[in-house]
Amino acid sequence: MSASTTLPLAATGSPPPAPAAPRRRRFSATPLALLLPSLVMLVVFIGWPLVQLVMMSFQKYGREQIFGAPADFIGIDNYVRVLTDPEFWVVLGRSVGLCLVSVAATMVLGVSIALLMRALGSVMRTVVSVGLLLAWAMPALTATIVWGWIFDTDYGLVNYFLTQVTGTDWTGHSWLSDPLSFFAVAAIIITWGAIPFVAFSTYAGLTQVPDEVMEAASLDGAGGWQRFRLIVVPYVKSILIVLLILQVIWDLRVFAQIYALQTIGGVRADTNTIGVYIYSVSMATGDLGSGGAIAVILVLILLAISAAYIRTMLKSEEEL
Template structure:
């Protein structure tokens, strides 16, 4: 025998209860939605705070210092002497600043061009090698990339040393006996040659590994289709490989411009901007004027102008890249 019980019909009280329950849930849902919307910003907050603390505050101090007349006497006496824009006037009206600026731009252009060409060739070579040879080359690239800048610069000082350098010894053995005791830091061009070899050697691994990683995402079917259409190696590269690699090349070139433009350690350690200050680039020029000559306000003004010039160069480069992307889409 089955006993059936009927559920009492829901009355107005139950309807009111359900309505009230839904209404009470809405503020909770809204609060959860707001927390969810703020979650990305909360996650970025520690990184932003660290950036402001480690970069923003020193930059602000540098800007304030650039409007001061600060030398060793004021520094010892803890005297703050404001001189307005006199430091900027002295820098911008002098010939040395513009000469060093032009030298820095040419130095960056040559190093970036060599790095991108050689790094791209090594990256494409990695994509064509077998597993063992690729692994061996990758290990060598990573070791060169991971070497500290000071250590690498010291090694190059030994390699190009005047009396006991390996480079001079090899050139002497190959028949160039005049290079046996050659001083690579005695002239502007030879010093820049050593610095350029060092910077390009340290920069190639980043470009090569980045480019090789980009080649791994290219679908193999595209190469097969190009081969069926009768495309050779060069045609396949220009129609398949290069379009895929173009965004990576743009991004890598952008980073290389920034890194090479502010290459202080390599230039200063090799010859301290010599001989006769002919190999100074803007970061070295700012350091020598500020710390070496104890004109700290002047050095700070040069550093601020260096940042503005670098921002202008990168903005010009990004404008070219965006314009080419728009033309490509059209």
């Protein structure tokens, strides 16, 4: 072999080959065709009703318009009426307070159950999983009725248990007539129904935490709380943030549980949340224009929260 063939290409004086031009990706209609049915469903069942809702919020829309009378355009009068109504702000504050309590309880209990499932054996983990699935599968209205029986004034299990433990007769005590205890019961029902989703999602994230890292931290003397705070939380941080945002969105617009409890025995005027308030304004008074304005304001609040959710998802994808 000659010496010239053993020299690097740069030493021979030959110019390096030009880099190949990047190939243009051909447009494929397959992804669009696969997404088209979902897009059509979103436009039909969400997009168009949302457009109608926005239009209604700028109109004087009552019972006459439901039966075909033309609706008059009144601009932002509905929004001014809603935003200057003290009751709207009371209901919104009440809804936010219930949401914060329910979300905090759901996250703490859901993450705790997920940690418990990771520590249990396969048999007990299966038992816990089945119990969570049963709670998750129960419809919200059915669950609320069952909890209403548990807190029943005369025959409820809670009053019976308190009577046996305290020695005081709790028979006849109403948990739904007082707004504070009403929302305590509501928070229990909402939290009970939301825990399975948080527990399963967190448990799925915990399976990605390497056992070697946990064992090494334990050998270095790290306690349980230190391992959770310094090792587990960084691994599942993105999952916890997404769960937190989703729970805020869902609990802020809760309707079935509150409305069912009000029907069982709650005082509607003192226990309305934003979802029930929209229904009451629209159906009870027949002012669908003001109800639409309240609904649009709630949609804007949820969109702002959803934007945080989308930003978190995109940031998680960039980190991956």
